[in-house]
Amino acid sequence: xxxxxxxxxxxxxxxxxxxxxxxxxxxxxxxxxxxxxxxxxxxxxxxxxxxxxxxxxxxxxxxxxxxxxxxxxxxxxxxxxxxxxxxxxxxxxxxxxxxxxxxxxxxxxxxxxxxxxxxxxxxxxxxxxxxxxxxxxxxxxxxxxxxxxxxxxxxxxxxxxxxxxxxxxxxxxxxxxxxxxxxxxxxxxxxxxxxxxxxxxxxxxxxxxxxxxxxxxxxxxxxxxxxxxxxxxxxxxxxxxxxxxxxxxxxxxxxxxxxxxxxxxxxxxxxxxxxxxxxxxxxxxxxxx
Numbered sequence: 001x002x003x004x005x006x007x008x009x010x011x012x013x014x015x016x017x018x019x020x021x022x023x024x025x026x027x028x029x030x031x032x033x034x035x036x037x038x039x040x041x042x043x044x045x046x047x048x049x050x051x052x053x054x055x056x057x058x059x060x061x062x063x064x065x066x067x068x069x070x071x072x073x074x075x076x077x078x079x080x081x082x083x084x085x086x087x088x089x090x091x092x093x094x095x096x097x098x099x100x101x102x103x104x105x106x107x108x109x110x111x112x113x114x115x116x117x118x119x120x121x122x123x124x125x126x127x128x129x130x131x132x133x134x135x136x137x138x139x140x141x142x143x144x145x146x147x148x149x150x151x152x153x154x155x156x157x158x159x160x161x162x163x164x165x166x167x168x169x170x171x172x173x174x175x176x177x178x179x180x181x182x183x184x185x186x187x188x189x190x191x192x193x194x195x196x197x198x199x200x201x202x203x204x205x206x207x208x209x210x211x212x213x214x215x216x217x218x219x220x221x222x223x224x225x226x227x228x229x230x231x232x233x234x235x236x237x238x239x240x241x242x243x244x245x246x247x248x249x250x251x252x253x254x255x256x257x258x259x260x261x262x263x264x265x266x267x268x269x270x271x272x273x274x275x276x277x278x279x280x281x282x283x284x285x286x287x288x289x
Contacts, residue, residue: 001081005089008058008075009051015262017046019141019165020148027157027227028286038151041104046147048097049112053119055090059083060123107150115143130197134177134206138169156227164217171210171245172261175252178203182256204253211245233285240278247271 020043029035058076065077075081101109127133145165181195218241222234247270251257
């Protein structure tokens with residue numbers, strides 16, 4: 001039962017919470033031990049809050065998940081984790097995570113509550129509204145960045161990074177919907193009501209637009225943010241961003257993947273290499289050069 005519960009918490013999706021580290025890295029506080037420990041604690045607390053959302057969503061969507069080609073194997077949908085046990089775990093984790101979040105930072109706790117409420121609203125209503133569903137999905141990533149910023153004393157964090165994160169998240173959200181619509185096109189029983197409002201061509205246009213805006217806003221950040229090295233060496237990271245986005249476009253449009261972005265990152269070697277090289281270059285520019 002414990003192993004099944006851990007699976008239902010979806011620890012693989014905790015990778016999304018790496019966005020909490022954006023403020024730490026780009027405000028050049030990665031070597032600041034108290035700030036680093038705050039972000040680590042925030043990462044695990046936010047991951048627990050996310051797991052509460054996953055449990056509640058799986059309980060609410062149990063019948064729909066049982067008709068889905070992949071989601072039917074989730075512990076609650078498959079009947080491996082009883083619904084009362086899932087509810088008990090969600091409530092227990094919530095009573096642990098929220099006080100811990102408040103002790104870490106009242107602002108962080110407030111953002112955590114906002115994240116919970118927005119997720120529950122999304123699961124109940126907003127995910128059925130065309131376009132708004134993608135925008136709300138994107139907002140979850142921006143909320144993670146904002147949550148990380150509340151945990152440290154920000155001195156050099158550029159607002160351009162919020163804009164960049166927004167367009168990157170819109171790209172991921174549109175790619176997720178495209179993957180779901182692709183399953184329908186292949187005859188899979190993976191229907192979601194909101195998909196009736198989309199076409200593959202329209203979602204391809206959205207991902208292309210979001211890709212371009214992501215690259216442009218990141219480029220503007222690298223040479224216009226006031227907190228960067230005066231030599232504009234941050235522009236050396238642009239090719240890694242371009243390749244990563246192009247690779248993602250290739251995976252969702254040619255390979256018809258992209259339903260879960262964390263699965264792509266954890267499975268696609270070229271994308272992993274580009275991300276590692278990008279991270280190494282950022283660290284080199286900010287902390288070594």
